[in-house]
Amino acid sequence: MEYLLGLCAEWRSDNRVIECVKEGEFLESTPVSGEVCVMAPKTTTPMLARLRALMKNTAHVPQPAPRLHRALGGRTPAYLSISCGQSEYIAPCDQRRAFISGFTGSAGTAIITEKDAALWTDGRYFLQAGQEMDDNWTLMKQGLPKTPSEAKWLNKTLDVGSVIGVDPYLLEADVWRDYSRELLGGGHSIIPVPENLIDLLWTDRPPRPAECVVPLELKYTGLSVEEKLASVRRDMEEENAFMIVITALDEIAYLYNLRGSDIEYNPVFFSYAAVTQDEAALFLNKSQLTAAAIEAVSTKDCKVTIRPYEDLAKFMSEQLALHFGKVWICNHSSQAIAQLVPKDKRLSKLSPIALMKAIKNPTEIKGMEFCHVRDAAALCRYFAWLEKEAPRGNQTEISAADQLQKFREEQDDYVGLSFSTISSVGPNAAIVHYKPTLETDSRITTKEVYLCDSGGQYKDGTTDVTRTLHFGTPSKFFQECYTRVLKGVISVATCVFPTKTKGNCLDSFARKALWDVGLDYGHGTGHGIGMYLNVHEGPMGVSWRSMPDDPGLQEGMFLSDEPGYYEDGKFGVRIENIVRIVKAETEHNFRDRGFLTFKTVTLVPIQTKLIDPTLLTKNEVEWLNTYHAECREKVGKVLLQQGHKEAYNWLMKETEPIG
Known part of the structure; x- marks a missing residue:
C-alpha cells in the first residue's frame, strides 16, 4: 500500500532561533462575560485531502533511486514531508504546523499519512492541542509511558519497505540521523524531497520578513567583533577545522554584534555565517543592513564580507576545494547544510559561539x-x-498587559517585549503558556488569582519574570501550593554545586517541597537567557530532562529559576526569577573543582500574604527578608529617581519583613 507521510512542526528555513522552549499548557478560558469559552477547532478536512493528493503526485514527490527500489523488494515507497525543529518563536511564514493542523503551541510534531494524522506534543499543550485540532487528528501525548515516539509509530503504521521523503532544509542533521537509524531498523528509509508540500497548499502564505539590521555598540557587548572572531578561530585551530558554518540566528547576531527584528520578540535576522582563518562571511539580504551596520562590520580588523543569503552553498563548495581539514557544522544545523560537506570532513558538534554567548562577559x-x-x-x-x-x-x-508594556516603554534602553505577556486570571493561570485573546480575555478582580509572566528587551539585557498575586483572600490550599513553590525557588537560589554540574542535577531541588505532598509541575525549572537576545537560550538549562548539549553550569551564566504548580481549571502558581551563576565560598574544595551558587538578579517583590509562614524554615524566612531588603534598596532608589512615589510606597509595603 502506498503512503505519503507529512510531518511538520513550526520551523524556519534551516536557521535555528531558540533551543529551549517556554513551558506551558492551554485550558478552557473565561472571557469577560464570565462564561467558559472553548475555541472552535480549525477544520482541516479539505487541506488534508489536498495534501494527500500531493503526496501521490510524482511531479512534487520524487521516486527513489532504482537501486534503493530494488533493495526494498520493489515496493511502492512512502514519503515524509517534514517541517521540523526546536524554534519557539518563528516568522508567520514558517508556521506550517499551525497551518495544517490548527495547533498553535510552540512545540509539537504533526505527521500525516494516507490514512492518519497525528500530532505529538508534551504535557504543556495537551489541553490546547485537544481544543485547537478537529477530529481528523490524533493527539499523541509525549512523556506518557504508552505514547510511542514518532519513529516507533511510523515503524508500526507503515508497511515494511516504505521510503520516507523529507525536506532536508527543515530537519536537523542529528535528528535526521536518529530517524534514519531507527526507521532503517523497521525496514524503512529516508530520502530528501526538494519541495515542502505544505508550502504548495499555503496560497496566502505571508512574505518572508526583511527588517533593518543595526549594530549594537561596544558599551553593551563588551567584546568587539574582532575579539569574538579571534576566539572562534582559536577554537577552530584546536579542532583542526579550516571553516565553521553558523546557522543559529542568535549566534550570528552575537558574533557580529548586530541586531534585527525578523522574528517577533527576538532581535535576530535571517542569515547564515561562515568563518575561515582569512575571512568572516555574512550571508543575508544586504539591503537589510543600515549604513551604520555596514560600517561596523567593515573595519580593517574585522573584514566581514557581505554575501547574498543564497550563496552559502557556493561559498562552502569553493572553500572545500581549496582547503584540507574539517568543516565545523553544529549538530543542530539542517541536514541540507550538513550534507554539503563530505562525512569524512564534517565536524558535527555544538558551535563554540553557543558557550561564548552563554557565559556573559x-x-x-x-x-x-x-x-x-x-x-x-x-x-x-x-x-x-x-x-x-x-x-x-x-x-x-489584555488591557492590563498593555499597561505593563507602557510602563516598560518608559525605561531607558527599552526596545520591546522579550515574549508575549502571559497575563492570566483564575483558570487561565493554570495554562503555563497562555496568551489572552479577545475570546478568552478575563477581568482581573479580587476573587481569583492573577499570574503574570513577562519580559523586556533592553539594549543592555533581556528580562523574564513571573509573579503570582491575589488581590483578595486566597484559599488555604492555594497558600500551601504557593509556599511550596516559593520553597523550590529558594532551594535552587541557595544551592551550592561543583563547577560544570549538569543542569538537570539541580532540578529536584525545586520540586522536593511539592513532591513531599504528592504535587509536581510538568515543565522544566530553568532556561538560559540571552543578553539582548533570545529570552530562552541554550545550551544549558535546569530540567528533569537531560540536555545533550549541556556543557555544565559555569560562572557568568544566567538562568531562570521558575518552579510552579497548576490546578487544571482552577488556578496556577509560578514564581520566576533570573539568577546569575557566581563563585561560592565553601569551607572545602573537593579535588579543586571549585563550587558555584546563584545570585538572584530579578528584584520584584514576592507577595507575602500568599505565604503560609508555618511551612518556611528559619533560613528560608531569612532569605526572603534579605531578598526584599535588596529590592527596597536597588529598585526603591530607581523609583524615587523617576518620581514614582506611589509605586515606591507599594514596594515598601510589599517588602515588609516577615517573622
Whole structure:
C-alpha cells in the first residue's frame, strides 16, 4: 500500500532561533462575560485531502533511486514531508504546523499519512492541542509511558519497505540521523524531497520578513567583533577545522554584534555565517543592513564580507576545494547544510559561539543586572496600579498587559517585549503558556488569582519574570501550593554545586517541597537567557530532562529559576526569577573543582500574604527578608529617581519583613 507521510512542526528555513522552549499548557478560558469559552477547532478536512493528493503526485514527490527500489523488494515507497525543529518563536511564514493542523503551541510534531494524522506534543499543550485540532487528528501525548515516539509509530503504521521523503532544509542533521537509524531498523528509509508540500497548499502564505539590521555598540557587548572572531578561530585551530558554518540566528547576531527584528520578540535576522582563518562571511539580504551596520562590520580588523543569503552553498563548495581539514557544522544545523560537506570532513558538534554567548562577559553582566533593576521598577509600578484597579473590575488580561508594556516603554534602553505577556486570571493561570485573546480575555478582580509572566528587551539585557498575586483572600490550599513553590525557588537560589554540574542535577531541588505532598509541575525549572537576545537560550538549562548539549553550569551564566504548580481549571502558581551563576565560598574544595551558587538578579517583590509562614524554615524566612531588603534598596532608589512615589510606597509595603 502506498503512503505519503507529512510531518511538520513550526520551523524556519534551516536557521535555528531558540533551543529551549517556554513551558506551558492551554485550558478552557473565561472571557469577560464570565462564561467558559472553548475555541472552535480549525477544520482541516479539505487541506488534508489536498495534501494527500500531493503526496501521490510524482511531479512534487520524487521516486527513489532504482537501486534503493530494488533493495526494498520493489515496493511502492512512502514519503515524509517534514517541517521540523526546536524554534519557539518563528516568522508567520514558517508556521506550517499551525497551518495544517490548527495547533498553535510552540512545540509539537504533526505527521500525516494516507490514512492518519497525528500530532505529538508534551504535557504543556495537551489541553490546547485537544481544543485547537478537529477530529481528523490524533493527539499523541509525549512523556506518557504508552505514547510511542514518532519513529516507533511510523515503524508500526507503515508497511515494511516504505521510503520516507523529507525536506532536508527543515530537519536537523542529528535528528535526521536518529530517524534514519531507527526507521532503517523497521525496514524503512529516508530520502530528501526538494519541495515542502505544505508550502504548495499555503496560497496566502505571508512574505518572508526583511527588517533593518543595526549594530549594537561596544558599551553593551563588551567584546568587539574582532575579539569574538579571534576566539572562534582559536577554537577552530584546536579542532583542526579550516571553516565553521553558523546557522543559529542568535549566534550570528552575537558574533557580529548586530541586531534585527525578523522574528517577533527576538532581535535576530535571517542569515547564515561562515568563518575561515582569512575571512568572516555574512550571508543575508544586504539591503537589510543600515549604513551604520555596514560600517561596523567593515573595519580593517574585522573584514566581514557581505554575501547574498543564497550563496552559502557556493561559498562552502569553493572553500572545500581549496582547503584540507574539517568543516565545523553544529549538530543542530539542517541536514541540507550538513550534507554539503563530505562525512569524512564534517565536524558535527555544538558551535563554540553557543558557550561564548552563554557565559556573559563583565560588561554584559553589568548590563543584565542593571536592566533587571529598571525592569523591576516598571513591574512595581504595574502591580501597584493593578492593586487599585482589581477591586473595580475594569481591567482585563489584555488591557492590563498593555499597561505593563507602557510602563516598560518608559525605561531607558527599552526596545520591546522579550515574549508575549502571559497575563492570566483564575483558570487561565493554570495554562503555563497562555496568551489572552479577545475570546478568552478575563477581568482581573479580587476573587481569583492573577499570574503574570513577562519580559523586556533592553539594549543592555533581556528580562523574564513571573509573579503570582491575589488581590483578595486566597484559599488555604492555594497558600500551601504557593509556599511550596516559593520553597523550590529558594532551594535552587541557595544551592551550592561543583563547577560544570549538569543542569538537570539541580532540578529536584525545586520540586522536593511539592513532591513531599504528592504535587509536581510538568515543565522544566530553568532556561538560559540571552543578553539582548533570545529570552530562552541554550545550551544549558535546569530540567528533569537531560540536555545533550549541556556543557555544565559555569560562572557568568544566567538562568531562570521558575518552579510552579497548576490546578487544571482552577488556578496556577509560578514564581520566576533570573539568577546569575557566581563563585561560592565553601569551607572545602573537593579535588579543586571549585563550587558555584546563584545570585538572584530579578528584584520584584514576592507577595507575602500568599505565604503560609508555618511551612518556611528559619533560613528560608531569612532569605526572603534579605531578598526584599535588596529590592527596597536597588529598585526603591530607581523609583524615587523617576518620581514614582506611589509605586515606591507599594514596594515598601510589599517588602515588609516577615517573622
